[in-house]
Amino acid sequence: MSQTVAVIGLEFPEGPVCGREGSVYVVEIRGGRVRKIASDGTVSVFAQPGGGPNGAARGPDGALYVTNNGGFAWHDGLPIGPAADYETGRIERIDKNGSIQRLYIACEGVRLSAPNDLVFDAEGNFYFTDPVHRDPKIRESLNVPTKRRGSVYYATPDGAYIRRVATDLQHPNGIGLTPDGKTLLVAETFAASLCAFPVRAPGKLGERQPFAALPPDYYPDGFCLDEKGYVLVCGVIGGGIIVFDPDGTQIDLIPGADRLVTNVAFGGPDRSTLYVTESGLGRVVAREWPRLGLVLFAG
Numbered sequence: 001m002s003q004t005v006a007v008i009g010l011e012f013p014e015g016p017v018c019g020r021e022g023s024v025y026v027v028e029i030r031g032g033r034v035r036k037i038a039s040d041g042t043v044s045v046f047a048q049p050g051g052g053p054n055g056a057a058r059g060p061d062g063a064l065y066v067t068n069n070g071g072f073a074w075h076d077g078l079p080i081g082p083a084a085d086y087e088t089g090r091i092e093r094i095d096k097n098g099s100i101q102r103l104y105i106a107c108e109g110v111r112l113s114a115p116n117d118l119v120f121d122a123e124g125n126f127y128f129t130d131p132v133h134r135d136p137k138i139r140e141s142l143n144v145p146t147k148r149r150g151s152v153y154y155a156t157p158d159g160a161y162i163r164r165v166a167t168d169l170q171h172p173n174g175i176g177l178t179p180d181g182k183t184l185l186v187a188e189t190f191a192a193s194l195c196a197f198p199v200r201a202p203g204k205l206g207e208r209q210p211f212a213a214l215p216p217d218y219y220p221d222g223f224c225l226d227e228k229g230y231v232l233v234c235g236v237i238g239g240g241i242i243v244f245d246p247d248g249t250q251i252d253l254i255p256g257a258d259r260l261v262t263n264v265a266f267g268g269p270d271r272s273t274l275y276v277t278e279s280g281l282g283r284v285v286a287r288e289w290p291r292l293g294l295v296l297f298a299g
Contacts, residue, residue, distance in 0.1 A: 006275065006284045007037050012079075013277040013284055014222070015056035015117070017064060018267025024275050025064060026284055027053035030074060034066065034094065037284065047098040051087070052079075055117030055222065055263070059157050060124045064094040065103075067115035067128055077280060082114075082133050089115045089130065091155065103159040110164075112153075117222055117263075119175050119184075123202045125156050127165070127184060129172035152186060154203035165205050166197060174222040174263070178246070179229050179294055185211055187220035187233065194220060194233065194248070212248035214238075222263030222277075226291040232274070234261045241276070257281065266293020 011031035022039035072079035089112035118128035131150035198206035218235030229246035239259035260280035
């Protein structure tokens with residue numbers, strides 16, 4: 001599968017989102033920015049939320065919703081823990097003018113740690129992952145029980161309601177919904193696998209089930225689904241995209257030039273172009289896909 005380099009020179013890009021007008025938005029975790037790649041290839045700064053914008057999704061209202069991990073410390077180009085000026089993890093809303101609104105920093109008295117990725121459902125609300133920082137001082141300051149690992153939350157985009165819906169996950173990372181909206185998929189990076197939660201009602205999950213295991217030396221990061229339910233998972237360390245059918249069986253492995261292939265989203269005029277973030281190389285690449293990308297809500 002051939003690819004085209006869309007943009008280079010980014011500071012650990014992640015969370016690609018394709019705009020209605022043909023632009024592609026990417027967060028820069030290390031740069032604390034959100035970039036806009038216009039349809040003519042022009043790159044500009046769309047917003048500067050600071051911290052570590054990690055994942056993003058377009059809401060039904062047209063705004064960009066961002067998971068912000070609060071900022072990482074770095075060594076040899078890799079994140080190694082919270083930054084010295086780490087304040088808190090948070091969820092932010094960025095309007096069409098680049099204005100930033102902080103929606104959530106805590107749930108039921110427990111501060112968010114390092115929100116990673118999010119997905120909207122057909123109700124117009126969203127699920128997001130929050131892996132707990134490994135730094136014990138950060139865990140203590142966040143009032144996080146030592147036995148609790150990462151969690152999944154469900155929240156409304158108006159900042160009025162947030163609820164933890166799953167916990168005890170091994171670094172929950174990418175997150176997505178199946179085409180029928182009845183299953184929530186979550187990447188567990190440290191377990192090298194994806195798990196599945198039946199959606200009983202909006203924001204109410206059933207018992208966790210295994211979905212797919214990645215091949216050796218691949219660890220799941222962000223992922224997306226096409227309209228037929230095939231799951232395209234970015235595998236870091238190994239580098240590349242692992243493709244699973246709707247039943248969780250691996251059917252393909254698309255190698256990448258970077259071992260830090262971190263996230264992927266559908267875009268283009270017919271939603272058949274994959275935009276992939278190669279964070280180690282600081283670039284976004286585009287590939288064509290034989291099926292259309294999944295759309296969970298109209299607009």
